[in-house]
Amino acid sequence: MVVPMASTFNPDSVFAALADATRRDIVLRALTGAEGVAQLAGHYPMSFAAVQKHVAVLERAGLVTKERTGRRKVVRTNVEGLRVARSLLDEYEALWRGRIERMTDLITSMEETVA
Amino acid sequence: MTVTDVRKDPAALTLTVTAEFDAPPERVWQLWADPRQLERWWGPPTYPATFTAHHLAPGSRVEYHMTGPTGDQPHGYWEVLEVEPPRRLVFRDGLAHADGTPDDDFPRNEGRVTIEPLEAGRTRMSIQSRFPSSAAMERYLGLGMEEGLTQAVGQIDAILAEKGAAR
Numbered sequence: 001m002v003v004p005m006a007s008t009f010n011p012d013s014v015f016a017a018l019a020d021a022t023r024r025d026i027v028l029r030a031l032t033g034a035e036g037v038a039q040l041a042g043h044y045p046m047s048f049a050a051v052q053k054h055v056a057v058l059e060r061a062g063l064v065t066k067e068r069t070g071r072r073k074v075v076r077t078n079v080e081g082l083r084v085a086r087s088l089l090d091e092y093e094a095l096w097r098g099r100i101e102r103m104t105d106l107i108t109s110m111e112e113t114v115a
Numbered sequence: 116m117t118v119t120d121v122r123k124d125p126a127a128l129t130l131t132v133t134a135e136f137d138a139p140p141e142r143v144w145q146l147w148a149d150p151r152q153l154e155r156w157w158g159p160p161t162y163p164a165t166f167t168a169h170h171l172a173p174g175s176r177v178e179y180h181m182t183g184p185t186g187d188q189p190h191g192y193w194e195v196l197e198v199e200p201p202r203r204l205v206f207r208d209g210l211a212h213a214d215g216t217p218d219d220d221f222p223r224n225e226g227r228v229t230i231e232p233l234e235a236g237r238t239r240m241s242i243q244s245r246f247p248s249s250a251a252m253e254r255y256l257g258l259g260m261e262e263g264l265t266q267a268v269g270q271i272d273a274i275l276a277e278k279g280a281a282r
Contacts, residue, residue: 092244093121095159096132102156103146104117107138 017061022046023054026075030064033076040075119239133241140230143238144201147171147228162189171198177206178215190215196225204228208244 017023026040041051055075058064066073120133136143146152150169158164158181168178177193190211197205209223217223227243 090123092130093123093132096130096242096244097118098159099156100118100132100134103134103143104136106146106152106155107136107142111138 017057017063020054020057022051023058026051026054026058027063027077030075030077031079033067033074036072036074120241128246129243131241131243133239135233136238136240137236138238139236140201140232140238143230143240147204148200164191171195171200171204173197178211188213190218192217193226194223202230 018027022044025043029035029040029043037052037055038048040055041048044051055064055066059066062078064075064077067076117134117136118132119135120131122131123129146156148171150166153169154164154166157166157179162181162183164179164181166177166179168176170177173195175195177195178190179192180188180190182188190213191209192211192215193206193208195204195206197203205225205227207223207225210218212218225245227245229241229243231239233239
């Protein structure tokens with residue numbers, strides 16, 4: 001399957017960006033695109049600057065964009081980016097491939113121990 | 116590579132992974148039935164699992180936690196639905212709060228494990244994972260669940276390894 005959007009996403013930065021609970025929460029809240037950085041900052045027990053940094057990481061990863069609506073700038077999740085980056089079934093496939101690889105290693109190593 | 120087939124059905128929200136092992140079904144069953152063996156493959160290397168309750172019987176609850184690199188301990192559980200050694204295991208797999216109560220913010224998925232003998236002492240195992248609804252998938256997509264997160268870590272490792280090899 002060819003997903004043209006995928007080429008604009010760097011897996012390194014996308015997964016690093018999502019590997020933080022606050023950033024995952026920001027991604028969720030920004031789905032509605034109703035809040036700016038200052039309002040988002042109000043949800044977390046951390047400084048405005050810290051939240052701003054989290055938003056910047058997400059922005060660099062292509063997971064959120066800042067949009068101007070009237071006089072305000074709101075943070076909006078790039079849903080397409082999220083879909084491309086984290087297709088559930090793809091993740092589950094990779095998860096089970098990893099598990100099966102470990103199962104195989106386990107069977108092999110235990111046979112060697114017995115032999 | 117022992118994975119022989121992967122089927123994704125986005126409409127039915129199922130993923131089926133089939134693998135073959137050079138061992139008899141009884142041996143493959145032990146990977147699930149012996150918690151000490153299960154611990155060696157359930158969690159990714161960065162999030163090894165510890166099973167604190169493990170009795171495979173219908174209606175039984177299996178409990179585990181994983182320990183992450185920073186000491187974080189996501190908890191999980193299975194609700195065991197069907198057990199037929201060494202052929203079949205059906206369970207619901209969910210995440211839990213630290214006290215063990217189900218964390219319903221995260222979707223549970225149903226896992227159906229089928230183990231069947233092949234010729235020459237080999238075994239085919241298929242695992243079907245089914246998610247309850249696309250809404251649950253959407254939530255997963257937004258929140259990421261520990262499994263997904265640890266998988267992401269695994270993918271980063273793989274990417275780094277590739278880069279290292281390319282140098």
